[in-house]
Amino acid sequence: MKISFFEKFYNWKYSSDINDELKNIKKLSSYDRDEFLQWQEAAKWKIAEHHFYNNNFYHTTTGDTLPSSWNDLPIMTRDIYQNNKVLDNSSTESLYINTTSGTTGAPLKFAKDYKTQARVWAAKKRFFNLHGISTGSKEARFYAMPKGCKNILIENIKDIILNRTRFNVFDMSEIIFDEWIKRFKKKDFEYAYGFTSAIVLFSRYLLEKSICLKQICPSIKVCIVTSEICTHEDKKIIEEAFGIKVVIEYGSKDVGLIGYECEEGNLHIPEENVYIELNDDNEILVTDLSNTAFPFIRYLLGDKVTISNNTCQCGSHNRIIETLDGRSNELIILPNNRSIPSLVFLIIMRTELENLGNLKEFVVHQTKKDSFVLNIATDIVISEVQKGHLHEVAKNYLQTEIKLMINQVDSIEREPSGKLKFFYSELESLL
Numbered sequence: 001m002k003i004s005f006f007e008k009f010y011n012w013k014y015s016s017d018i019n020d021e022l023k024n025i026k027k028l029s030s031y032d033r034d035e036f037l038q039w040q041e042a043a044k045w046k047i048a049e050h051h052f053y054n055n056n057f058y059h060t061t062t063g064d065t066l067p068s069s070w071n072d073l074p075i076m077t078r079d080i081y082q083n084n085k086v087l088d089n090s091s092t093e094s095l096y097i098n099t100t101s102g103t104t105g106a107p108l109k110f111a112k113d114y115k116t117q118a119r120v121w122a123a124k125k126r127f128f129n130l131h132g133i134s135t136g137s138k139e140a141r142f143y144a145m146p147k148g149c150k151n152i153l154i155e156n157i158k159d160i161i162l163n164r165t166r167f168n169v170f171d172m173s174e175i176i177f178d179e180w181i182k183r184f185k186k187k188d189f190e191y192a193y194g195f196t197s198a199i200v201l202f203s204r205y206l207l208e209k210s211i212c213l214k215q216i217c218p219s220i221k222v223c224i225v226t227s228e229i230c231t232h233e234d235k236k237i238i239e240e241a242f243g244i245k246v247v248i249e250y251g252s253k254d255v256g257l258i259g260y261e262c263e264e265g266n267l268h269i270p271e272e273n274v275y276i277e278l279n280d281d282n283e284i285l286v287t288d289l290s291n292t293a294f295p296f297i298r299y300l301l302g303d304k305v306t307i308s309n310n311t312c313q314c315g316s317h318n319r320i321i322e323t324l325d326g327r328s329n330e331l332i333i334l335p336n337n338r339s340i341p342s343l344v345f346l347i348i349m350r351t352e353l354e355n356l357g358n359l360k361e362f363v364v365h366q367t368k369k370d371s372f373v374l375n376i377a378t379d380i381v382i383s384e385v386q387k388g389h390l391h392e393v394a395k396n397y398l399q400t401e402i403k404l405m406i407n408q409v410d411s412i413e414r415e416p417s418g419k420l421k422f423f424y425s426e427l428e429s430l431l
Contacts, residue, residue, distance in 0.1 A: 004136025006162050010121070014096075014114035018135075021115070021122035028272040033317045036271070043289045044275045048073060051295040057086045058295040075285060076299045078108050086294060087111055095293045100253045110254045111293040119290055120256035123270045124249075127260035130314075131222045131247055133191045138219075139164035140184070142194025142202070144418020165189070169198040169418045172411075177205045181216065188219040192242065196228040197420035201360060203241035208358075214243030224249050227419055229324065231347060233354075250324060255286050255296050259321045262314040267321040269307070276319070282306060333427055334400050335369045342423035345397060349374070352393050356386060361412040365424045371403045377412050 007018045028036060051058040052066045061074050061084075087095075095111040112120075125135050141164045146155060159166055165187060167180055180202065192199065192213075206213060214220060223242050225234070226249040238246045248267060250259035255274060259267040269276050275287040282304045288296040304325040312320060331339045346364065353359045353376060360377040367373060372394065376382065391404045414420050 002134060002136070004134060004163070006135050007121075009161055010118065014118070016114040016118035018118045018121045018125065021119040022125055025119070025122055025126060025270075025272045029316065029318070036317065040271060040275060040289070044070070044287050047287065047289055047291070048297055050292055051297060054292075055086070055295055057084050058297070073298055075279070076295070076297060078300075081108055081110070098253065108254060110296075112291050113293045116288065116291040116293070119273055123257045123260075123273050126270075127249065127257065128191075130260075130263055131191075131224075131245070133221060136163055137190035138188055140167060140187075140189040140192040140194075140220075141165065142167045142169055142192065142198045144169055144414075144416075164193075167194070167198075167202075169195055170414060172198065172201055174205065177202060181206075181209075181211065184213060184217040184220075187217075189217055190219055190221055192220065192223040194224075194226065195419055196225040196230040196234055197361065197422075198418075199223065199225060200234050200237055203238045204360065206241040207237070211241075212243040213241060220244055222247060226251070231350075233347075233350070250321065252286075252301060255288050255299065255301070258284070258286065258301075259324075262312060262316060264312055264314045266312045266314070267324070268312070268314075268316050268318040269321060271318045276307070278305070278307065282325075331425070332366060332398070332423075333369055333425070334398060336400070340398070342425075345394075346422050348397050349390070349394065352390055353378075356380065356382060361420065363412050363420075363422055363424070365426060367426050368403075369427065370401065371405075373405045373407065375407045375409050375412060377409055382406065382408060 003019060011017050028039060031039065048070075049066065052062055053059070061076075061080070067073055094114075096114055096117045097109065097111050100108045100110070121135065128134050128137070139162065141159070143166060145152060145166060145168045155166070165183065167183075220242070222244055223238055223246045225238070225246060230246070230248050235246045247261040248259070249257065249261070250267060251257040257270050258274060258276070259269055261267050273289060275289055277285045277287075277298070279285060279300070284301045284303045284305055286296060286299045286301050288294075288299075305321050306323045306325075308320045308322045310320060311317070332342050332345055333339050342364070349364070350359070350362070353362055356378070358379050360379075362374065362376045365373040365375070374390070374394075387406045390406060391402075394404050395402055412420060
């Protein structure tokens with residue numbers, strides 16, 4: 001296996017070999033399904049027992065006796081971790097420490113042992129290899145740049161080690177897009193990676209200028225979108241503008257990769273690293289099968305999905321995430337207390353906005369159960385007749401009388417992490 005400079009650096013600094021972990025993952029993936037499920041069952045109980053006997057927080061949360069049934073283990077939430085001292089029996093000096101972005105709530109400080117973090121990178125390398133790239137491939141990274149001199153310096157060093165050039169998503173004017181185009185002409189990028197919304201916005205600009213990214217940067221092979229929902233329409237826009245295949249990476253900063261798109265277009269769960277189950281509301285519960293530093297056991301992530309056991313022509317026996325519906329707290333609550341997923345509403349509104357022409361981005365705020373604010377970034381002037389049509393479309397879909405205020409804005413404000421959140425609920429409670 002080819003070893004990148006980053007992998008050599010990681011192996012040297014943390015004494016954990018990414019390729020060794022990849023070999024182990026590939027060995028597990030070669031098991032037949034029944035044999036693998038036996039291994040996974042043993043692995044999930046092994047990590048639960050480890051934390052029960054070695055972590056005071058988890059022992060106290062679980063009770064005096066470790067339950068004999070997996071479903072009797074406590075469901076862990078971000079609030080529970082934040083309100084307790086989780087790392088009481090661990091030396092943080094020998095651990096990988098990080099913090100979530102806080103996009104879906106207060107940031108969570110968490111830890112991993114370096115062997116587990118190497119395993120996260122191994123799963124990612126396996127995903128990359130499926131699409132002709134690796135951890136050392138030249139990356140065009142559509143991400144935010146943190147604030148503060150120290151944080152900027154750290155990110156710049158990481159970008160150098162990981163062979164990536166950052167396209168800062170906090171500044172996406174037409175002038176900046178022209179500079180980005182010049183970068184792609186000068187550098188031999190092998191793949192693009194980053195936030196769906198930022199890449200879609202850049203793609204729209206390329207289409208407007210009749211530019212195909214593959215033609216000005218022939219070395220580019222694939223575009224990987226992450227961190228935000230990527231709809232079928234998003235994929236079509238990016239693939240047309242970039243002239244390459246678009247694949248989805250689904251994960252979270254705290255537990256790592258949760259879903260990766262294979263050559264056949266299916267989103268597989270990396271079950272060699274994580275055990276995934278669903279609660280009654282189809283929300284994901286994640287168990288990290290190797291992290292001895294932090295008890296991510298039956299961790300309620302908040303995303304709603306559907307999972308299939310169908311076999312895939314790619315040869316992987318790992319289960320498939322069929323639908324990814326966003327976070328459970330992204331619900332529209334109507335006057336009769338009926339709730340609907342905001343994602344479906346956003347897709348319908350987006351289709352209507354696309355028909356108006358030259359849509360850039362938009363965001364919806366629910367201010368009351370019957371009141372919404374729609375902020376739209378577009379170069380065209382939306383007439384009162386068109387606003388009335390949008391109001392009717394929204395009312396007909398929601399099946400209730402609503403007030404819809406429509407504002408045209410120059411740009412949409414992004415989260416501190418650089419992500420674009422399309423829906424905000426300003427209701428005091430979701431009853």
